[in-house]
Amino acid sequence: MPEDSEDIATATAAGERPDAYTDAHTDAPPETPEAVPGLAAADSLFARLRHACWPEWHAYLDHPFVRRMADGSLRQECFRHYMGQDYLFLIHFARAYALGVFKSESLEDMRRMGAGMAAILDEMGLHVRYCQSWGLSPEDLERLPESKATMAYTRYVLERGLAGDLLDLVVALSPCIIGYAEIGARLIDGIDDDHPYGAWIREYGGAGYRQVARDAVETMDRLMVERGGPGRMPGLVDTFRQATRLEADFWQMGLTLAD
Numbered sequence: 001m002p003e004d005s006e007d008i009a010t011a012t013a014a015g016e017r018p019d020a021y022t023d024a025h026t027d028a029p030p031e032t033p034e035a036v037p038g039l040a041a042a043d044s045l046f047a048r049l050r051h052a053c054w055p056e057w058h059a060y061l062d063h064p065f066v067r068r069m070a071d072g073s074l075r076q077e078c079f080r081h082y083m084g085q086d087y088l089f090l091i092h093f094a095r096a097y098a099l100g101v102f103k104s105e106s107l108e109d110m111r112r113m114g115a116g117m118a119a120i121l122d123e124m125g126l127h128v129r130y131c132q133s134w135g136l137s138p139e140d141l142e143r144l145p146e147s148k149a150t151m152a153y154t155r156y157v158l159e160r161g162l163a164g165d166l167l168d169l170v171v172a173l174s175p176c177i178i179g180y181a182e183i184g185a186r187l188i189d190g191i192d193d194d195h196p197y198g199a200w201i202r203e204y205g206g207a208g209y210r211q212v213a214r215d216a217v218e219t220m221d222r223l224m225v226e227r228g229g230p231g232r233m234p235g236l237v238d239t240f241r242q243a244t245r246l247e248a249d250f251w252q253m254g255l256t257l258a259d
């Protein structure tokens, strides 16, 4: 997690910056599931779901919001709107992890879900620091009206968790947790000290967040062994696809300042 609040205070929408994201993602789907370097093995459940939903995954990871954040050309207004909504989003995601504790059938799963909730609450420190640099308090953030994209995504995940079992819930959560680690890993390469979105990139591209994502990959695999079977795959793919589409919609909400 970045300690450097100057990093945050200088996060203004800069002009032209070198494009650090040009070879980030190809839209040609790989023939078989691929490993995600540093995050997931090719035969992991996450890699298989990512492969099954390749067009949606590509649209999420390579969204114009991400490209503009990478090259520094994203308008600060868009970033602020996104960060405010993301604060509300994370409150609901913390609730979803708490639901995961409730749905757990072993102490191991309870601990994992509890640790996931703690990681989400820690992540909100990034949002608080950014918003403080813009003169906003955490209370101001909590009072923001929730956008339709925030509501749609968070309620979808909570509903999957309520209607399904813990495996359904962790699959619904996975594009959020693991997708940002994949994006962060791509953006952090060669990033300048004065990058306008450096604090965000260092948060999601850093070792701490990568470990959170690795833990999520491992939990998914373990639950798939315990509760999965070939009959589960179509439903899990559907959940993963919907959550991934809702991630892309969330970027779009930031980019268009949608309410």
Ligand SMILES: Cc1ncc(CN)c(N)n1
Residues within 6 Å of the ligand: 086, 089, 090, 123, 175, 176, 177, 180, 247, 250
């Ligand atoms: C919308 C969204 N997706 C994912 C993350 C990373 N936990 C996030 N903060 N916001």
